[in-house]
Amino acid sequence: MSKPKVLVMKKLPSEVMSYLSDHCEIIIPSSNETDSLQFSALLGEVEGLIPAGVRIDNTLLESAPQLKVVSNISVGYDNFDIAAMKARHIIGTHTPYVLDDTVADLVFGLILSAARRLPELDKLVRDGGWVSSVRDEQLFGVDVHHATLGIIGMGRIGEAIAKRAKFGFDMNVQYSNRSRKADIEERLGVQYAPLDELLATSDFVVLMAPHTKETHKMIGKAQFALMKQTAIFINASRGALVDEEALIEALEQKTIYAAGLDVFDQEPVDPANRLLQLSNAVTLPHIGSATLKTRNDMAMVAARNLVLALKGETAPNIVPELR
Ligand code: 8YV
Numbered sequence: 001m002s003k004p005k006v007l008v009m010k011k012l013p014s015e016v017m018s019y020l021s022d023h024c025e026i027i028i029p030s031s032n033e034t035d036s037l038q039f040s041a042l043l044g045e046v047e048g049l050i051p052a053g054v055r056i057d058n059t060l061l062e063s064a065p066q067l068k069v070v071s072n073i074s075v076g077y078d079n080f081d082i083a084a085m086k087a088r089h090i091i092g093t094h095t096p097y098v099l100d101d102t103v104a105d106l107v108f109g110l111i112l113s114a115a116r117r118l119p120e121l122d123k124l125v126r127d128g129g130w131v132s133s134v135r136d137e138q139l140f141g142v143d144v145h146h147a148t149l150g151i152i153g154m155g156r157i158g159e160a161i162a163k164r165a166k167f168g169f170d171m172n173v174q175y176s177n178r179s180r181k182a183d184i185e186e187r188l189g190v191q192y193a194p195l196d197e198l199l200a201t202s203d204f205v206v207l208m209a210p211h212t213k214e215t216h217k218m219i220g221k222a223q224f225a226l227m228k229q230t231a232i233f234i235n236a237s238r239g240a241l242v243d244e245e246a247l248i249e250a251l252e253q254k255t256i257y258a259a260g261l262d263v264f265d266q267e268p269v270d271p272a273n274r275l276l277q278l279s280n281a282v283t284l285p286h287i288g289s290a291t292l293k294t295r296n297d298m299a300m301v302a303a304r305n306l307v308l309a310l311k312g313e314t315a316p317n318i319v320p321e322l323r
Contacts, residue, residue: 004310006048010073016299023307024048043067048306057081061088069315071306073298074289075099075157078211078238082321093305093317096156098297099289104160106288107236108168110260111204113282114232116141117258120279142203142230142257144169150202151175152195152219153209153237154184161206162190174198178214199226204234211238219243224250229257236262236288248274251281262288 006024008017020026027046033039040063043049048069054060056070061084069091072079077094085092113119117139124130124139149165151158154177165171166188173190175181176198184190199205205227209215219233220243227233233256235242244265250256258280264273267286275281289298301317309315 004047005045006050006306006310007042007046008050009052009054010050010299012050012299012303013296016296016303019300020303020307024310048310050302050306051079055079055081056085056090056092058084061085061090069093069306069309071302071309071315073295073302076210076238077319078240080319080322082319085322090322091309091315092319092322093302093309093315094319095298095301095305096317098301099294100156100160102291102294103157103236103288104164106262106284107157107161107206107208107234108164110234110236110262110282110284111144111206111232114234114258114260114280115144115204119282142232144171144204146170146172147203148172148174148201149204149206150193150198151190152198152205152207153177154181154190155208155210158206158208159184159188161208162188166190171204174202195223196226199223200228202231203228204232206234206236207241208237209241211240215241217241217243219247221246221249224256227256229255231256232258232260234260236260239264239267244273244275248278251275251278254280258282260284262286 003023003025005027007027007029009029027042029039029042033042043060043064046064047066048071049067050071050073056079061067067090072094075094075096077092080092121139149171151161151173154175158175162173165173174193175190176193176195180192185192207219218241224246247259251259260282262284263286275283289295305315305317
């Protein structure tokens, strides 16, 4: 029996490629094909797709009449046009669980970097600015331990952040979420707070929600205005949840203390973005899940999802809206 053709738009680890090639015929587009007619022609041949940087909408699906499965190597699936995929019975999968701890670790990296001003101090040392001991109060930071952390979005990653905060840093943790999570409240001793109250009372505000119609630009001028002047804002979910102009204003006018950002409105971030001029913004290139192990695990989970779905079996990680 011939193997199903799959289009793989990401570079994958060799063991994942080898697993995939046992079950599928792999097509890899050359980089200049991805927005061209040739790309549409390739899409026309395949039953499976591991996408990168493309939206799975009607336009793409029209070029892909044989497509059955789209397997994201990410937990987020805001690149899925759910209605378009549903209408064509396309199976869509993602990679939850395997990245939770890695992303939660990075959130603490951002918290510590922004609070203790690690990038600024690293730069000072490299620039020869460490003349005697650092006594300049201008460079002192704020404490993380015992502070109040507000987590917006208490999913799996939110919970992993809450654990670190409670047991590693002895923080007071509150969260807001679509629904209350009584089990997590009980297990971790965290409190539910309505969003406005969370924003007004947290020392650290961590955004960890998926990008949906409801969460689009959920943090804007009004929300930054509620935050404490000493608040540190962290976003490692999606840039589109935040009104970036309002964030820049809050940082420039110092109505909040600092921000730690792994995600932006536009990625890669435009070098002219004013955020990059601000010493109170820590900026990372969307590397929340990027350890070798976790990225390998995510790729293998995505490959398994793809293969199982193409075999007509139930893939373990079909996104909830398409189950
Ligand atoms: C991905 C992410 O690795 O999983 C997600 O939703 O944002 C990251 O972990 C990133 O999208 C690159 O694929």
